[in-house]
Amino acid sequence: MASENLQCLKKYIGPLLCLHVVLLSSLCGIATSQTIVTSLPGFEGDLPFTLETGYVGVGDSNSSQLFYYFVESTRSPSEDPVMIWLTGGPGCSVLSAFFLEIGPLAFTYVDYNGSLPSLHLNPYAWTQGLNIIYVDSPVGTGFSYSTTQEGYYIDDEGAVDQIVEFLRKWLLAHPQYLNNILYIGGDSYSGIPLPIVVQKLFDGNNAGVAPYLNLRGYILGNPKTDDFIDVNSVTPFAHRLTLISDELYESTKESCGGDYVNVDDNNTGCVTDLATIDQLLLQINTMHVLEPNCQTALPNNREEEGRRSIRELPENFLTESTPALWCRYYNYVILGVWANDHSVRKALNVRENSIGVWKRCNKSIAYTKTVTSSVEYHKNLSNTNLRALVYSGDHDMSVPHIGTQEWIRDLNLTNSEIWRPWYVDGQVAGYSEKFSNVDYNLQYATVKGAGHAAPEYKAKECYAMIDRWLAYYPL
Template sequence: MSLTIQFLLLLLLVLRSHHVDSGSIVKYLPGFEGPLPFELETGYIGIGEEEEVQLFYYFIKSEKNQKEDPLLIWLSGGSGCSSLHGLLFENGPVAMKSEVYENARYYLYYLIECWANNERVREALHVQKRCNKTIPYNYDIVSSVPCHMNNSISGYRSLIYSGDHDITMPFQATKAWIKSLNYPIIDDWRPWMIKDQIAGYTRTYANKMTFATIKGGGHTAEYTPNETFIIFQRWISGQPL
């Protein structure tokens, strides 16, 4: 299992339906031989006064200390329907055999969507309804920077990381919005290491905010899974990068 902490992966699968009873144990998945080697639960969480909106989730238990390990909520960005890519490409504990489709990443994404919409897979995951892609957006968020500021000044630790090869959202842009917060620098720009090799650079700010680049990293964690896992493991356990 690639992540040793328990996490709740909310798939942004918005349903306009009545309340669906949540909490189903998944022991087998089509395409995976034998029982799953981890504890997986899927279900729905109701949102709104009448729970008219349902969010589908995966809950995977820690393989270490389930009583003391922290809970991680993973939300993928964008206006997509599902965070399945995060589960299969970025944080585990299952993964597609990407080496079979080397240099064909987007084709692999397409195959995953086909797999996820297969009726046998949906039945195994206890997916009750198909997602609603006609979501009425009542307002637009111009910037998420105020949200980051509110969380950090409220005492929440934060780790912001960027791949230094990300051409979609370059790490210089990440540095710019962090700079706009005007937080004092606690630990200035320095390399962080893996086995005596530079894996990126990091800077620590006031209000428990840490920024780091990942050498050779792209737009998401899947491009450098080993480095991303190590940096997250150090941060979540309170160790210096």
């Protein structure tokens, strides 16, 4: 049990900070391991930032080994906040965020020739002002693995427990960060576990669980939040982006009574209208409605997934099709080539034979979605003293901003700062508004022209957004 290790640590080192967790943890079974990585295949020379990789064992007998990448802030690690970053899926590796969204490195994919991809520094890395723990969660994701078969059977609550345990253990193993402000961040499907993680950490603090966490708030990008609200918002979103006609939208609103999720099969008008909408949206890139749909470039993969699922890239993308550099998903292919290279795994200190092929999104984990909505957790959190930043790439149809704005409205907070543009380089980067409740506040921002993982599309703007928000500066 996770708490066994914590109890063990508390028993041996008491409330004082543990400075040698790796050694101490050997007293209680291998809970954490960590190495500083000074160079990475594809990047010329030494890394100009501190990268640590490692495992934290969680669950029964630490049978779940969660892999993480920790990047120290390049500004002032001791003063800057710590943020743990979670990705979606569930089952998508945090390397997506690391290389394609907010990490310190990015692939140089122009003229990519099929060999080991080369890397360059990301000028818009969020690690410029944050110490970020990028974690592959839940177990089965990225380089995280379980020592038991049952370990891969996990649900939302189990994933939450793993993250909470991971974070406590990681901080115990890095006591120098225990006093830093702590943020919990993530996007996409992490909108489900993340607010619960925040709630548990907050409750733990109140209950006196050690270590005390300097939890300040949470950050969510295009977060999956509510099965009904999110999916139901796809239809009005498609209408607003003129992908379905005014007439069809009006007809569907009426025939379905505004509910496009719980459809009575006998309601033929609604069923027919929704089927028509599905057809109209079939070839749209749900992650960004203006970008090409990469699936259509794949000769052997014309399987359609429909509008209610977040599309995934087939693993044969590189081998079975002409390199489609115009396609943003091509990054995913390059990422796979890199992560599956032997030299890379060695450099990252990935344990040998711990996993087979690294997959950007592992669909084979036996994950059960047990939480259909995290709105209640947001409601609870709105009674704390935490702060939240929620942002939406406004061209994302997989988790449309319309749904996100709806559940934020449902929190019944005070609209403390009205809708206004926010700027980067004198350009409107999006719009923002603020909501508050006593000591709690939530800032909502759209990222104009961005898709599902907003920093993937608008890196500079998103970096400015997080940098200002962290500094308590207006967006």
